Amino acid sequence: MVTAKTLQLNIDNMTSDGQGVARLGRDVYFVPGALPGEQVTVRLDGRRKKVWMTRLVSIEQPAADRVIPDCPHYQRCGGCDLQHLAYPAQVNFKQQRVEREFSRQGLVVLEWAPPITAEPWGYRRKARLGVRFSKDKQRNFLGFREAASEHLTNIDRCPVLPAFPALDWMRWRDGISTLQGRDRITQIEVVAADNALALVFRILKPLSLADQQSLCSLAESLSADASLQLWLNPGRDEPSVCIFPQQPVELVHFVDEQPLKMQLSDFFQVNGPVNRAMVQQALAWLQPQKEDVIWDLFAGHGNFSMPLARRCQHVSAVEVQADMVSSLQRQAESLALSLHAIEADLSNSGVLAHLPAPDKVLLDPPRAGAAALMQELNARKVSQVLYVSCDAATLARDLSTLAAAGYQIEKAGIMDMFPQTHHVETMVLLSYRDKCRG
Numbered sequence: 001m002v003t004a005k006t007l008q009l010n011i012d013n014m015t016s017d018g019q020g021v022a023r024l025g026r027d028v029y030f031v032p033g034a035l036p037g038e039q040v041t042v043r044l045d046g047r048r049k050k051v052w053m054t055r056l057v058s059i060e061q062p063a064a065d066r067v068i069p070d071c072p073h074y075q076r077c078g079g080c081d082l083q084h085l086a087y088p089a090q091v092n093f094k095q096q097r098v099e100r101e102f103s104r105q106g107l108v109v110l111e112w113a114p115p116i117t118a119e120p121w122g123y124r125r126k127a128r129l130g131v132r133f134s135k136d137k138q139r140n141f142l143g144f145r146e147a148a149s150e151h152l153t154n155i156d157r158c159p160v161l162p163a164f165p166a167l168d169w170m171r172w173r174d175g176i177s178t179l180q181g182r183d184r185i186t187q188i189e190v191v192a193a194d195n196a197l198a199l200v201f202r203i204l205k206p207l208s209l210a211d212q213q214s215l216c217s218l219a220e221s222l223s224a225d226a227s228l229q230l231w232l233n234p235g236r237d238e239p240s241v242c243i244f245p246q247q248p249v250e251l252v253h254f255v256d257e258q259p260l261k262m263q264l265s266d267f268f269q270v271n272g273p274v275n276r277a278m279v280q281q282a283l284a285w286l287q288p289q290k291e292d293v294i295w296d297l298f299a300g301h302g303n304f305s306m307p308l309a310r311r312c313q314h315v316s317a318v319e320v321q322a323d324m325v326s327s328l329q330r331q332a333e334s335l336a337l338s339l340h341a342i343e344a345d346l347s348n349s350g351v352l353a354h355l356p357a358p359d360k361v362l363l364d365p366p367r368a369g370a371a372a373l374m375q376e377l378n379a380r381k382v383s384q385v386l387y388v389s390c391d392a393a394t395l396a397r398d399l400s401t402l403a404a405a406g407y408q409i410e411k412a413g414i415m416d417m418f419p420q421t422h423h424v425e426t427m428v429l430l431s432y433r434d435k436c437r438g
């Protein structure tokens, strides 16, 4: 059978999600875990359209950039996919990938900024781990879902999470195993703010008081600097309840050297140092002036809007999630900043019609991009648009619409928000040049 076959391949390229690519005659092969320049043996897994999916069996000739992955669970855990590539080469791969997407769309960038990078390990301040009780084995599993499967990989530590004593997963797994309601916990979410670390336990049914006390005792023993918080969450749309400590501090992270409040359910950028550098770069590129009218679209909890509102008086922040909008508005009011937070769905571009015409627009959409907004920006001929994106393909698609209408890409730069993975964040500054005015 063809799926049992092995063959030798020379890898000459990489897919946008970091798999090695080889060509043999007219056939194309994707090889997860292989790098350009390598000679490898693979097993064929099956064919999708014209591409063979394969599994790496052995590496006959390794690439100069190959390194030993730091994590023992790498390639079983579905989290990271570039740990086998030396860090500078990861950044280089991401830079080339974004440039390739841009050139596919015929985009011209006047100036590329140097990539923004920070410490490539221990950076991830948000993560979700699965918990499962196996009746057969009469024990709990705690870890990440394996790539493309429902199986949990048990982990003791994760090198992309911060090295807090409270993130000792072996202790939590053992602790959960002793609970009466050990089959009621399905997930632990990590929210690492700058002033505290919150663990949110998703529960199917309420835990007994005795079980809650056991978890609190464990939290106390792991909370070296008293900054650990333990929350129980009974369901996606239900509020979480803090069981440790009794009076939890409000979570904040620092942006623009100021604390920004964050709620447990908020979207927030996963990499603190890269986020801070990204916001500083956005401010340096946009140069907000006191009288500027600025729209911050897909504003989240104000990562960009609050720093902008400190510098200018007419900032409108638009976001679809009501709880982030109200928290942002409250925060701005408490600091006497004139920021207008608006709850609206930006897939309907008409929602911007009543806002004062902007001098500058910052947009930071989710992965799908902001296709619905491009006509609005084209019609408005905004003098500066700063586009922040976590998906190079939808970014290039949206930029090509703007470029066709007369926008010029002044600057672009990548930000390595997600080291050890293929994901890349990009910032682009566009200016509007009216061809009729020359």
Ligand SMILES: C[S@@+](CC[C@H](N)C(=O)[O-])C[C@H]1O[C@@H](n2cnc3c(N)ncnc32)[C@H](O)[C@@H]1O
Pocket: 267, 268, 269, 298, 299, 300, 301, 302, 303, 304, 318, 319, 320, 321, 344, 345, 346, 347, 364, 365, 366
């Ligand atoms: C990539 S995040 C950026 C958030 C923020 N700019 C930041 O840096 O933290 C995208 C944000 O867009 C919001 N969003 C997603 N779809 C939206 C829509 N259709 N209309 C408005 N906001 C949306 C999400 O809730 C999320 O807060």
